[in-house]
Amino acid sequence: NAGVMQNPRHLVRRRGQEARLRCSPMKGHSHVYWYRQLPEEGLKFMVYLQKENIIDESGMPKERFSAEFPKEGPSILRIQQVVRGDSAAYFCASSPRFTEAFSNQPQHFGDGTRLSIL
């Protein structure tokens, strides 16, 4: 029973390049969350998605960052024109579809993608 899968585990980019981070949720989960962890800090919420829908992107930087969760395939967090300050660990979490029966399901986290900007 595979957990949340993130790839790549490590990603190195030069300033100005694009970074694409992928997340496959646990089987049966249709909610995906992205968090960012800066060095020596806790995780900060970025965006919450369901299939083909962005539900809450209140934690996303206004520029250069975007996220999607298509009908087929993994969720993608995309960072355009990366800068040194984007260096961080990016974690994806998933949870089941929200219903009354699943209203208190915790999120399950992947192992993260460590993004380094040269």
Next chain:
Amino acid sequence: AQSVTQPDIHITVSEGASLELRCNYSYGATPYLFWYVQSPGQGLQLLLKYFSGDTLVQGIKGFEAEFKRSQSSFNLRKPSVHWSDAAEYFCAVGPSGGYNKLIFGAGTRLAVHP
């Protein structure tokens, strides 16, 4: 504003000693409460959660936590620490009902002396 405070950045204990990690939260309503553990280079593993009911909750690896509404606290405890417990521990809160947009504390790094 919603926030989570973990007052201790680093804690060092001897193997076999008891442990208590502090967590205080500020939240408009009764939140859902979580403790996660993160080993170096790894993701977060859920230790335990509190949604409602008994305020003393048991988790994995011998951990427990107690919800104290009057103190807005959710401290994590373990009676006897093992060397393998060395890791970073995060307290988190989320809204009761609906989806869980979690707010994390800054974490407490636990070191265990042999």
